[in-house]
Amino acid sequence: MMAEPRPERRATSADVARESGVSRATVSYVLNDTPNRRIPPATRELVLETARRLGHVPNPLARALKTGNSNIVVGLVPALTLGFVFDNALDRLTGALAERGYALLINRVASFEETETVARLWHHVSPRLVVTIGGIAPDDVATLTRHAPAPVVTDYGIIEHGRIGRLQAEYLIGSGRRSIAFAMPADPALRIYGDLRLAGVSAACREAGLDEPRVVVVGNDLSSHLSAVDELQATGFDAVCAHNDDVALLLLKALRARGRSAPDDLAVIGSDDIPLAQAELTTVALDLEVCAAAFVRHVLAALDEEIGAPPERDMLRLVTRRSA
Amino acid sequence: MMAEPRPERRATSADVARESGVSRATVSYVLNDTPNRRIPPATRELVLETARRLGHVPNPLARALKTGNSNIVVGLVPALTLGFVFDNALDRLTGALAERGYALLINRVASFEETETVARLWHHVSPRLVVTIGGIAPDDVATLTRHAPAPVVTDYGIIEHGRIGRLQAEYLIGSGRRSIAFAMPADPALRIYGDLRLAGVSAACREAGLDEPRVVVVGNDLSSHLSAVDELQATGFDAVCAHNDDVALLLLKALRARGRSAPDDLAVIGSDDIPLAQAELTTVALDLEVCAAAFVRHVLAALDEEIGAPPERDMLRLVTRRSA
């Protein structure tokens, strides 16, 4: 509960050297298995043993200062909750990086508006690479790239958002719907993905000779979804592509609250296939592993690390249930 | 999309010194507003200007190496998604720390079982403080504390989980329910909180002269909730305290799938008051800001930073809707 005092200075490589009666250089060679350096097994063991005994962990600061390389990857994600697709991707990335000797450290950034907020970070950490994920606008990534002390990669373009919208709309059109709307979340962090998904919906509508989809914006509460449902019913829409399952489920709730139901009064289709969707929601399922793998490959490539073959499965899959 | 090459070496304080024709010491004094050091406004401005012009950001590694203090706070959270109560707390903490000159960097840890996983982290970063949040077991925090290169604080005890369970049970009992169950998530990261909430439910039952609550364990899918509902119906329970709203909502879905409904066939009460709960779920609302503030105060105290007065509002509030 309380912060426990830890007065004990951590053991330095000099401590290990002194304790084992060798030079600091030797310690470094042993601990790093330096190539082209032959250390007699005896000293080698001795050094390793004392290091273990003293609990020596090489000071990351000194190492990074000298080598100019911190092996830290900073992940920049927007504040607020991301949802389990991204969370899973971050977890896979954490693991993949750990296996290769990097550490993924995530900073939740409240606002990219003021460059100040992010810039302050570089006073505290010198990453080897910066990764952004979770709906950061291309503009922000661009300014970030200019000021970051390391290369920047983004998740933009990894998930086929346009195809998600397209799959949603094509399914609705295929089942006879003719006036299609899109429910867009107000959350700015979702906006960038929302625009892409909407573009897919639009394209599908255009190709089917339908009107442009009407866009209704919803917040994170039931009431805004009630308004959305009212608006769609009043204007005679018969189907709505929700940006994601959270929105879709709230639309279903709103519909029910109005004494109506899906799909008869309004067909509702979501995206992501979250656990709560299983009961009734027609949705575009995102294959967690495929999404994560694509993201991880992207990041590893930026680090010039070995990457295996891409997964073969399709990232997206339509799941039909009762709501549409 | 691609990692952009950034060959330009970042400007060091030596560059600033040379460029402005002063010594490195002077640069340092100016940039740090070192007390007991009077710098004439002229040189002061000159140094600041060249620093700005060169885009100089002091190397965090060198500074930390010298001062022995990195101003980095590492947050350890379990892999998988935390939910918006914790996410909000992390966001508030990020902001509060940034204001005070620290950076919160979060590492998602897959497993505390192998100490290896976490220990590797200290090869990459030297935090000033380590914060754990999100259901890490006291045992794991203890071993962590022994091996971390900095003090460790945990969120354990900040949220009154016991009182949540108590509020749930007391409400159900107060509305006439006599056989009360508890739905516990299988997710190990929630287990620790689940046990505390269950303890609160138990206590309330005991005090009301009722049997110990039966515990049903549920996963992250509908089917396990169907089993849970079946089990509760078969054994004649008339009310269930769900560990959180996600569980509660899935129980409601399961109930409906079985052609039953709440509260008549089974009273269901949740906890947290997530947006999706608004339509029908009786729940214990957690005041986001109060939770976050308590957590932030706890962390700031460990850093010996100024902390304001605690919030006055109660962290918990019962919200009655249709499900119980």
Next chain:
DNA sequence: TTGTACGCGTTATCAG
């Protein structure tokens, strides 16, 4: 195997 210069910012000590 060892001595030692180096990376870079900080700060105690010293000179003007």
Next chain:
DNA sequence: CTGATAACGCGTACAA
């Protein structure tokens, strides 16, 4: 009072 010199923190890697 203003400024410079140099040692230091700690691990690395080259010359010896």
